[in-house]
Amino acid sequence: AQSVAQPEDQVNVAEGNPLTVKCTYSVSGNPYLFWYVQYPNRGLQFLLKYITGDNLVKGSYGFEAEFNKSQTSFHLKKPSALVSDSALYFCAVRDRAGGSYIPTFGRGTSLIVHP
Amino acid sequence: GAGVSQSPRYKVAKRGQDVALRCDPISGHVSLFWYQQALGQGPEFLTYFQNEAQLDKSGLPSDRFFAERPEGSVSTLKIQRTQQEDSAVYLCASRLAGDGEQFFGPGTRLTVL
Numbered sequence: 001a002q003s004v005a006q007p008e009d010q011v012n013v014a015e016g017n018p019l020t021v022k023c024t025y026s027v028s029g030n031p032y033l034f035w036y037v038q039y040p041n042r043g044l045q046f047l048l049k050y051i052t053g054d055n056l057v058k059g060s061y062g063f064e065a066e067f068n069k070s071q072t073s074f075h076l077k078k079p080s081a082l083v084s085d086s087a088l089y090f091c092a093v094r095d096r097a098g099g100s101y102i103p104t105f106g107r108g109t110s111l112i113v114h115p
Numbered sequence: 116g117a118g119v120s121q122s123p124r125y126k127v128a129k130r131g132q133d134v135a136l137r138c139d140p141i142s143g144h145v146s147l148f149w150y151q152q153a154l155g156q157g158p159e160f161l162t163y164f165q166n167e168a169q170l171d172k173s174g175l176p177s178d179r180f181f182a183e184r185p186e187g188s189v190s191t192l193k194i195q196r197t198q199q200e201d202s203a204v205y206l207c208a209s210r211l212a213g214d215g216e217q218f219f220g221p222g223t224r225l226t227v228l
Contacts, residue, residue, distance in 0.1 A: 032214065034216055034217075036219075041221070041224075042221055042222075043119070043121075043206055043208075043219035043220050043221045043222050044158070044206070044208075044217075044219040045219070046216040046217070046218070049215075049216050051214050090157050090158070101146065101163055101165070101170065101171070101213070102148070102160050102163055102171060103217070104160075105150075105157035105158045105159075106157050107155075107156055107157045108155070108156070108157050
């Protein structure tokens with residue numbers, strides 16, 4: 001079975017400060033990991049993914065995420081937050097074991113960047 | 116545009132009515148997914164197609180929900196005899212390859228009165 005947890009419903013950060021949105025996962029085998037962002041009344045938009053290789057993954061809009069196998073985490077980070085980063089962020093996991101085609105999404109974390 | 120499109124964007128139905136939601140995936144994308152997203156929640160899986168084959172429908176909440184993709188491109192999610200608990204945003208996503216990311220449509224917001 002695969003599962004993902006986003007322990008924070010909301011993250012508040014001041015513009016210009018670094019931000020972190022947390023994600024932990026559980027899989028039987030090795031994971032595929034994804035981050036998506038959702039703006040109001042829009043669908044989810046892909047930010048970045050970890051498939052294999054370097055643990056630090058760089059994505060769109062200056063976001064990056066670090067895959068940590070020992071801590072089963074894939075936290076999303078950005079060195080300097082912008083007000084326009086305010087949105088809902090979703091982490092997703094897919095277990096390579098068992099040939100699952102379907103990712104499981106977290107509940108989402110609302111990021112609010114204050115001017 | 117070349118993205119995933121969904122129609123209608125908004126649908127209001129009276130309880131007991133049937134509705135049909137359409138998804139146009141990105142051309143050439145083999146995989147197509149339907150999700151249900153309740154307010155303040157993440158997407159919950161409903162069903163998955165690979166080309167025209169429905170490989171997984173384990174997430175469909177009841178036999179009132181039916182999905183098809185007869186020619187391996189456009190897909191329709193049908194909900195019969197809608198209930199108030201069916202009110203949600205229904206998201207469609209497509210994917211080119213097995214390892215890749217999903218591309219989501221803007222969703223259809225269904226409100227059942």
